[in-house]
Amino acid sequence: DAGITQSPRYKITETGRQVTLMCHQTWSHSYMFWYRQDLGHGLRLIYYSAAADITDKGEVPDGYVVSRSKTENFPLTLESATRSQTSVYFCASRWGPSSEQYFGPGTRLTVT
Amino acid sequence: GQQVMQIPQYQHVQEGEDFTTYCNSSTTLSNIQWYKQRPGGHPVFLIQLVKSGEVKKQKRLTFQFGEAKKNSSLHITATQTTDVGTYFCAGNHRGSTLGRLYFGRGTQLTVWP
Numbered sequence: 001d002a003g004i005t006q007s008p009r010y011k012i013t014e015t016g017r018q019v020t021l022m023c024h025q026t027w028s029h030s031y032m033f034w035y036r037q038d039l040g041h042g043l044r045l046i047y048y049s050a051a052a053d054i055t056d057k058g059e060v061p062d063g064y065v066v067s068r069s070k071t072e073n074f075p076l077t078l079e080s081a082t083r084s085q086t087s088v089y090f091c092a093s094r095w096g097p098s099s100e101q102y103f104g105p106g107t108r109l110t111v112t
Numbered sequence: 113g114q115q116v117m118q119i120p121q122y123q124h125v126q127e128g129e130d131f132t133t134y135c136n137s138s139t140t141l142s143n144i145q146w147y148k149q150r151p152g153g154h155p156v157f158l159i160q161l162v163k164s165g166e167v168k169k170q171k172r173l174t175f176q177f178g179e180a181k182k183n184s185s186l187h188i189t190a191t192q193t194t195d196v197g198t199y200f201c202a203g204n205h206r207g208s209t210l211g212r213l214y215f216g217r218g219t220q221l222t223v224w225p
Contacts, residue, residue: 030211031211033213035215040121040217041217042200042215042216042217042218043155043200043215043218045212045215048211048212050211056212058212090154090155092155094211094213096211097204097211098142098143098204098211100145100157100160101145101147101155101157101202101213102157103154103155103156104154105153105154106154
């Protein structure tokens, strides 16, 4: 039972490159989320999704794109990476709108 | 906008001392959740409070939800080194759509042996 997985776990990329972070969950949870975590800022919501093909912006969506063609996958794309996007990215999912949230192990992204 | 404020940001205690972190919302919450993130790890769900004035305990941890459902606290009695980590509160706002959870910035707890 894999639960929620993220790939890659570590990524180094150069400024201007496109990067896609993958998130996969095996629970068929309706709701999925992408957060970034930086020192002093806690968890900041980038995008979230209530179901396949339903997505909405969070606090810090600029520079990111998401898609959700299948319930179990929620990839996050940095269209043109910038150094300010160096961060730890967490994907999360939950079954219902008020249920507990399960986090993936995170992806540590460094943009040089 | 809808916000969840959490204080303090950092707390350093000696092992055996108590610890409390507080959470306040600008609007009424339908429920509040607490998460713990160990250093280098990911946030892990601890508990959810739903009812006004609710108090729940998990061993040395006591969670409270305010009467107005706008504030909450987590109290740890007699901290241990295993309690080290960052504690986040997160609220579901009444009437919010798409299941968005509003996280506080977290309280980073350090415990000296």
